[in-house]
Amino acid sequence: MQNKKNLKIAFFGSSLVSAYWNGAATYYRGIVRALHQRGHQVTFYEPDAYQRQENRDMADPDWAKVVVYPAAEEAVHQVLLDATHADIVVKASGVGVFDELLEAEVLKLQTPDRTIIFWDVDAPATLDRVQHNPEDPFRAHIPQYDMILTYGGGEPVIQAYAALGAKQCVPIYNALDTATHFPVEPNPKFACDLAFLGNRLPDREARVEQFFLNVAAKCPEQSFMIGGSGWGDKPMSSNVKYIGHVFTQDHNAFNCTPKAVLNISRESMARYGFSPATRVFEAAGAAACIITDYWEGIDFFFEPDTEILVAQDGDEVAQIMAGLTPEKAQVIGEAAFKKVLAAHTYDHRADQLEQLLFSKILKNAGELV
Template sequence: MKNKKLKIAFFGSSLVSAYWNGAATYYRGMVRALHARGHQVTFYEPDAYQRQEHRDIPDPDWAKVVVYPATEEAVYKVLEKATDADLVVKASGVGVFDELLEAEVLKLQTPERMVVFWDVDAPATLDRVQHNPQDPFRPLIPQYDLILTYGGGDPVVQAYEALGARQCVPIYNALDTATHFPLEPNPRFTCDLAFLGNRLPDREARVEQFFLNVAAQLPGNKFIIGGSGWGDKPMSSNINYIGHVYTQDHNAFNCTPKAVLNISRESMARYGFSPATRVFEAAGAAACIITDYWEGIDFFFQPDTEILVARDGEEVAQIMAELTDEKAKAIGQAAYRKVLAAHTYDHRADQLEKLLYTKIAKRPEELV
């Protein structure tokens, strides 16, 4: 099985829709890069949360997409289909029947078939499990051949290993160069500072601090907020709320404003080493990025030259007051060069492929 091209069964939230599904571009980047290396991915996603009605892309030619009804019976049917795979991946946050899937995929383990848990929100998962000794996922962690995470660095690795994980490896998100790239500016997105992100409980207070309050302090500047759920949120008159932004509009959204703002979810910022996918998307469009502070930023981008860092809303306001168009353009171009050199999904797929082949080669010894 060493170095053979793998048939991969992937259970995730959605590959074809980014609606209430922040992991979509991460999945697309990884799956497309694995396909380019000759691996075959079948992506199993439930028909849930109106995602199919809000598709960003048709079924791609680089993966087989199987949409199944959000019923227990349908879950068992797709699990049966996954028995022809060499590798089974269960991602976190599928959205329906997660507990069932997390337990049942482990029954697909054989000496020839690895089963991997891929956590696209490790800080939230770890917080949940650590605070509830009865969490049904907790005893399953040591049974997976491998835990992959969307980020988190050493804190996440150590936390998973303390819970009995055989091995935990971060596969950081990155730039999908086929999807995100510089474009001509679009007047629809013209503003001084833009933010894109869904309204989520552990992000909302940080959005107030780093974006909404800043806009209120700078009435002479124009701001845009995109994402789902903000419609009834009080905000100053210089903020334009534009609702859900489809993937096809992300490039224009990122490269048109003077700067774009990244605001981490509270748990991601606390663990560190968890850059949002949108940081790489924005860098891929040569955007000038302002990010809230989190440990590990300089592992990805050089502060002040490739990215601007703010520890609170006051620092965002100060950065905006001093940011010239020339400086913003220079920072965006530097970020673009860095992301192409070190942070594409081809880089991540290379890391993952080497990891899987090493794991496969050692597996007979582990099973003895």
């Protein structure tokens, strides 16, 4: 085993260098950067798929080694062989190509000195899938992993994974990466009353209609903006401006400029609760006034009415906007900024993760004695 301050971690994920059709990118970046700052070495393996490499929003960082491999089975086996250098091997959900192969093959790297982790960045979707299909190949693998980490989900997700035989399931929540998300000067091109950022996905679309598009149609006197991939052919009222994919370097201005920004959870995330989207922490890190749809556990992260505004439906979004002055929005945004710095940065998450990893390593070592 390596020195306690120098774990070698192999991480199989969708992409570290491109946020294109890849909502987990900023989550990966925050976690990996914080691990590097603690002295650990991360190699991130990502496939050349979905035009992500053509739509990079960052160069290879100095805080991780990035290995881009062809979307071919032979290449998958080659990078698996390369990962044998690691003390910790992580397979994230939703790599996008050869997920089933990776989920089975990383388990063959398991040794008393090498911990194998499944990191579920979409636990509600994974659990729904395996619970409805007893023949799902991943179902049989769950008890074999040393640990299941999740992007969120709280106790419902922990209990669901335990029922499927997981040895240990721990949520590592989204957080703020202070190196990339922070207050900046407003940019006039993002000026509006209410902005929403999110890709068009099947279990998000109906909620975007309810909490955003329908609200805009009923509030013609206010201006709205929507960013993200896939909305180009979606009917919208004339007071909604669609701006397409927003690169991460523009996120701060997108969050700082509007009077308020809206968080809309995907249906499955809202149903499980305790699953704050990355954009909540990113917006708080820019001192934005955030309005969020309701989900169980909001008050675990931010205090409603003081640090975040909560709406049960579209009518409540409209009511909030009708009474929201720029001054009130600024006070709420500043309160969210203070909270996120105090409790919800990726350094906080890396501290939790580091303790988990070392407790697992010590437990394995004890069992060998």
